[in-house]
Amino acid sequence: MNNRSVLVTGAHGYLGSVLMGELDSRGYRTVGVDNGLMSDVRVPLRHGSYVDADIRKCDDWAPILDEVDAVVHLAAIVGDPACGLDEDLAWQTNYLATVSLTEACRRHGVRDFFFASTCSNYGLSFGEAAGLHTALHPQSVYAESKIYSEHHLLSNAGEGFRPRILRLSTLYGLSPRMRFDLSINVMTAHAVNRGEITVNGGFQWRPFLHVRDAAEAFIRAIEARPASPLSVWNCGSAAQNHRIIDIAEIIAAEVQGAQILRREADADSRDYLVDFAGIGEDLGFTPSRGVVEEVRLLAQAVGSGRFGSCAGTEYSNNETLRALMRTVHTDSAFPNNPTAAIRLAHQNG
Template sequence: MRVLVTGHQGYLGTVMVPMLLAEGHDVVGLDNGYFADCVLGPMPTNPPAIDVDLRDVTSRHLDGIDAVIHLAALSNDPLGSLAPEITYDINHHASVRLARAAKDAGVARFLYASTCSVYGSAGEDLVTEDAPLKPLTPYAESKVRVEDDAAALADSGFAPVFLRNATAFGFSPRLRADIVLNNLVGHAVLTGDVRVLSDGTPWRPLVHAQDIARAFITCLDAPTEAIYCAAYNVGTETNNLTVADIAASVVEAVPGSQLLITGESGPDPRSYRVDFSRARAGLGFEASWTIPDGARELYEAYTSYGLTEEAFFKRFTRLAQLEKLRAAGDLDTTMRRVSARA
């Protein structure tokens, strides 16, 4: 199958592309390169790519594509709060235009990377895909809007599926340091402290980047009726833990580290536990990586590749990297690459 992966030079895409290739898929990338050079360890090999901003994709760019895996987005809540109008332009409007272009080009499957954060503040009850969606941030709201608008495009020749990923963790050569487990392990390695700024009580479902990739590959291979306009939570109930419990796993993984729950940022309203049984029943998929395994993997990668404070706090933190590109004149006020327009 010829598969377009948007965001192929991002944290998830860098893990997913080699796994798709190993399954025999022909991969084409699309990425504006915000994080292409943000690498820890050996530089990844990139697939052939379409050189176009996500906001400018047309059906002609998608000729010959069998399936789209849409990962590209401004991908966290601080970014969305900083520039909500740009978040909606990229994450919502451009995503829907991509889905429409894919349909017009005869692409049969549209696999969309949504998020479990669409459930907002759901408390301690396990939420299923049928739970009310209560997004609390522009990032989560944009994901809900894309699900609704892409579903409206579905017909006999165009099957969208919405993979609501739990919070990602695990090593990727294009690392992210601003997601909870990756961040806590990095702080522990660099400072000796596992620092939790909230009170540690919010629930978080987590899933390894490799398990996310396996879920998308499963949806490429699944019967159309299993994915048609379906939403699937991606993760495992084993990894529904409080932030304090996640931090405790980091203390176990990083020798000599200590847990500090400061509470300085106040209570976090984002708290939810997720039910992942629909993916088991409908796709035969279940995530396999545990949080302790991921903490050990990250510790070994950080130490073997020589993670530094400069890289951790700047190069591998999304907001800091984008601010660096803007300050250097590489991005305009709409987050377009200046060099791409030259």
């Protein structure tokens, strides 16, 4: 068994469930923290356990930090649409809870802190590959909340606290907790189930990364000897900077009979490609999975019927949150304050 112990927030999530399994299989002792807002997937662990807890109330469970060597902070309201549904909840979860968790780690002597940020921070890169010093043009509360969190973490860096930040590309691929609200996953699902891939605009650039490669990048970061107390990496690879229309064409080539439907309206305002030189040099990280092979695997899994129509609420953060807000709105005392209503629903289990 590895003698390191890692606490992962957002452990039931799309990335968290993969990372928990990988850390466990490599002998790490793990503690997975999640409040089950989006998922309750618990991969079986030989050397770990799960704690049902809310990162917004980390003082309640902070003593657990005494037992761990490192924190990987993944828990968040993830995605532009979900954050747009309740901006108050997004700021509380993505930013304020990161501030509280930073304080808790400092108090409980956890020096090594790994944060899942996003390449969405770049927003627009005007045809150039965005590097770490490129200006950020966030297009959503989601990206803004991640940028504020990065600032907070970096301003706390020092001997007692070493934040390392991975700005992840858009993830894709199979995970124990599936999401069909991510571009490659949803386009593949539509190609298989409807024979159609709808592309809005399509010329926007976006970097992509397989969810298992993202987990591998975190493990490389955990195992690296840091040269400086603070580090930020774009996480992905130049080879997986794609235009959305390129992705649609890859999927159409893999899924027999699938047609691409182009729409000019509703194009996502984000359009960025990214420079990934640093992560290869510093962590020796290069993704091992590519879009073509993984779309094939995804298409097979969707075709097997394992995920039904792939349109279930549980596969979309936006729809999960919307459903929760609908439920709590009707019978709660907070008709105009979804955050308060959601909090109440959580307290009531």
